[in-house]
Amino acid sequence: MMVATRRRNIVVNGDLNAVSLKEHLGALVKTSGALTALLITKEGHGIAEAGDTSYLNTTAMAALVAGMFSATREVARMVGEQQFSILLQQGETRHIHISLVTNSAMMIVIFEDYQRIGRVRHEAKKMGELVGQVLAKGTDKAKVSEELSVPEFKEYALNLIDRIFAMK
């Protein structure tokens, strides 16, 4: 993988909100006994993750769950609901609990012991409120824009695009 960095422009851990999100997800994994927790946007981008992700393509997971949730929201509207706030997928050995934490973000919890579903729902609801509060604070974009040089980012990115998408 090509890497372009300039020490003076490196953003270390972004802002405190992001650290808190990861910590919250980590706590959720621990208290619920889940395998993995992910926080994603409704557009299908990953925000934060915790637990074991070694078995999972989290990028594809985010895109698929966002699509599934969007489709389900349309179904909800057809039956007169604004949206279904929780989706539960039960498998043979692994199960997925998906909950809306804000209008634009959702939390995915993957767990194995279905008898823990009550625990997962309870912990996800509790943690969803905390995560929602962190997301509602927004991010300190002014600080980030000071640290991340947009012109240099563009220059590097355009260079990479020309190399990756070169004609064969």
Added chain:
Amino acid sequence: MPHISYDNKEIAFKLVYCGPGLSGKTTNLARLHTMLAEHVRSKMISLDTAEERTLFFDFCPIEIGTIEGYRVRFNMYTVPGQIYYEASRRLILDGADGVVFVADSQRDRIDDNIISFELMQENLRSYHIDVPDFPLVLQYNKRDCAEALPIGTLEAHLHLANIDVFEAVATEGVGVMETVRCVCRRMVNRFQID
């Protein structure tokens, strides 16, 4: 604007391939996937019918590298082209940073191209996106067909001024890279943090 994840250290752009049914959107993405180096591409996912027509979307994330500590990713989607999948198309266009409109160059598909483009414009407007200011690239695919539509036909019908246009034969990989490179460059050129 692209999604910036401070926790995941990632900047992700969303690119959507639109166009009428059977114009070659999935073929563009599949060819792109095979033409790219293995280290930049992930597995391509297709949600399709038994007849291999796109049902919901195809998805292919491309990671171009790491810049100033951030992994830079282009998440590429196709929409289903068939007219009755309008609701799915609208959902997938939500949050798009750029669009490739894949037109079918066969002369008898001109109305399908125009209808599809107009529906796409409506969907983008519903997300407060104005096409003239948006990274949109027009690709005339199937240039190897007999009596292909002349370049400029759709631009004239749709009143598109200054749009980037590419000719392609996606089944052979012709024009696929040029198209995606152009739209990705335009997305990056619009990048800003605030």
